[in-house]
Amino acid sequence: MRDQLPIADVQVVLTAPMGRNLVIAKLSTPESGLYGLGCGTFTQRFHAVDAFLRQHLRPLLLGRDALRTEELWRLMVFNGYWRGGPVVNNAVGAVDMALWDLKAKVAGLPLYQLLGGKVREAAAVYQHADGPTPEALEQHVRELKQHGLRHVRLRLGGGAQATRLDPEAGGVAYGGGGQDQITPPDGAQPGAYFDPRHYVASTLDAFTHIRTTFGDDLELLHDVHERLDLPEAIRFAKELERYRLFFLEDPLALEDFTGYAQLRAHTSTPIAASELFTTAEQWLPLVRDRLIDFLRMHVSDLGGLTPARKAAVTAEHFGVRTAWHGPGDCSPVGHAVNLHLNLATPNFGVQELQPFDDRAREVFPGAPEFRDGYLYPNDRPGHGVDLDEDAAAKYPCQAEVVKWSQARRPDGSLHAP
Ligand code: CO
Numbered sequence: 001m002r003d004q005l006p007i008a009d010v011q012v013v014l015t016a017p018m019g020r021n022l023v024i025a026k027l028s029t030p031e032s033g034l035y036g037l038g039c040g041t042f043t044q045r046f047h048a049v050d051a052f053l054r055q056h057l058r059p060l061l062l063g064r065d066a067l068r069t070e071e072l073w074r075l076m077v078f079n080g081y082w083r084g085g086p087v088v089n090n091a092v093g094a095v096d097m098a099l100w101d102l103k104a105k106v107a108g109l110p111l112y113q114l115l116g117g118k119v120r121e122a123a124a125v126y127q128h129a130d131g132p133t134p135e136a137l138e139q140h141v142r143e144l145k146q147h148g149l150r151h152v153r154l155r156l157g158g159g160a161q162a163t164r165l166d167p168e169a170g171g172v173a174y175g176g177g178g179q180d181q182i183t184p185p186d187g188a189q190p191g192a193y194f195d196p197r198h199y200v201a202s203t204l205d206a207f208t209h210i211r212t213t214f215g216d217d218l219e220l221l222h223d224v225h226e227r228l229d230l231p232e233a234i235r236f237a238k239e240l241e242r243y244r245l246f247f248l249e250d251p252l253a254l255e256d257f258t259g260y261a262q263l264r265a266h267t268s269t270p271i272a273a274s275e276l277f278t279t280a281e282q283w284l285p286l287v288r289d290r291l292i293d294f295l296r297m298h299v300s301d302l303g304g305l306t307p308a309r310k311a312a313v314t315a316e317h318f319g320v321r322t323a324w325h326g327p328g329d330c331s332p333v334g335h336a337v338n339l340h341l342n343l344a345t346p347n348f349g350v351q352e353l354q355p356f357d358d359r360a361r362e363v364f365p366g367a368p369e370f371r372d373g374y375l376y377p378n379d380r381p382g383h384g385v386d387l388d389e390d391a392a393a394k395y396p397c398q399a400e401v402v403k404w405s406q407a408r409r410p411d412g413s414l415h416a417p
Helices: 043-061 069-078 086-107 134-146 196-214 230-243 259-266 280-288 305-316 332-344 358-363 389-393
Strands: 009-015 022-028 035-039 123-131 151-156 219-223 247-249 271-273 369-371 374-376
Touching (some): 009 389, 043 086, 069 086, 069 305, 086 305, 086 332, 134 151, 134 196, 196 219, 196 230, 230 247, 230 259, 332 374, 358 389
Parallel strands (some): 123 151, 247 271
Antiparallel strands (some): 009 022, 022 035, 369 374
């Protein structure tokens, strides 16, 4: 019986097979072929996570017992004295996932078995439908339905990258059109301009069109992306009640933590929040006071599977479900960890997914399979996803200044993105 397994190396692989910068940690052991993989993707700041992993965590971890998952998580968090933040957490999260992967491989079991075993066979997923008009949105929804999706996130106005009204670059205002009504003052800075009034009105029109077209069977979701103030968010959530949303995401900015109680008191629309959270102190009050219905942290940004599992278990007792963050800035390794947790979580709600293309499957053999609205794991030990380092090297990461997050109100002032 093995009760120790020294960490022989910690390597970092940076790759962008689908265009988004991904960060993968690989933990090796003295036994050839026995390694663990974790995702620490902070796509906008990937160089910082890379440096933190190689220069701070690697020396701390070499030679330590990889089977002491909880102890190592605490060591990584406490060792620098100053705790938390997305750079530190993503690095810690990547190592933590790799440790869980290793432990499950040593046990010869799929990861979900270590988390209590399956309570379901697969995880229901949602994908994003975008379009510049309600009719274009309808077409996108139709395509997703044909792929078996029963949960769809609606957004008028194109993808996240197409939400900027940049006087130099052009673009589409959030909410679809509406840029003609925006007249920023002379000398206003370029950015992703949006008008909250136009956004609310055009989004409500889009929901009317989609509910009328597809009826009540489809589960509809929407992400406000923190772009409303409290009175606007309350009015919007109340108007949306008649469309029976599965959830309304991030109606308020992360910093507006007192706003959630007031929003909750005014509307029955289910609320999802917390994708930017990095600590338990942030999500715990929202769960404890039942101010939200869905937790949706980016698991590596919270510090990995260890703290995410604790959050899921805590939320179960308060009737709050999980909907972990999972768009393109989550690697197939990160998605696999989410999936194993989802399979073992009674209070799982839904999983966000951007489907993996052929390049992603080339770099990450064993990536979870999407079929008819559900995501399935393979039956290999661990989380089941491997890394082809030669393939990964073909898709290098690119560091660019992030543009879409420079959200601005009509008067030119910066707003939470
Ligand atoms: Co979101």
